[in-house]
Amino acid sequence: xxxxxxxxxxxxxxxxxxxxxxxxxxxxxxxxxxxxxxxxxxxxxxxxxxxxxxxxxxxxx
Numbered sequence: 001x002x003x004x005x006x007x008x009x010x011x012x013x014x015x016x017x018x019x020x021x022x023x024x025x026x027x028x029x030x031x032x033x034x035x036x037x038x039x040x041x042x043x044x045x046x047x048x049x050x051x052x053x054x055x056x057x058x059x060x061x
Contacts, residue, residue, distance in 0.1 A: 010044065013037045 002008060017037035019029040 010041070013041050017041055 016027065016029055016033055019027045019034065021029050021031050021034065
């Protein structure tokens with residue numbers, strides 16, 4: 001049994017997120033699984049809401 005730690009979990013999420021759906025010999029990954037894994041990695045990396053200091057500026061002349 002492997003040790004469960006942050007690195008192992010992130011590796012597993014990345015494997016799902018970047019797998020090709022329906023690829024023979026690979027993981028049986030569905031598109032919904034990929035989207036969820038990408039979402040979780042996105043949030044973990046701080047790419048979600050509030051992650052950027054700069055915002056969108058709308059100028060109405």
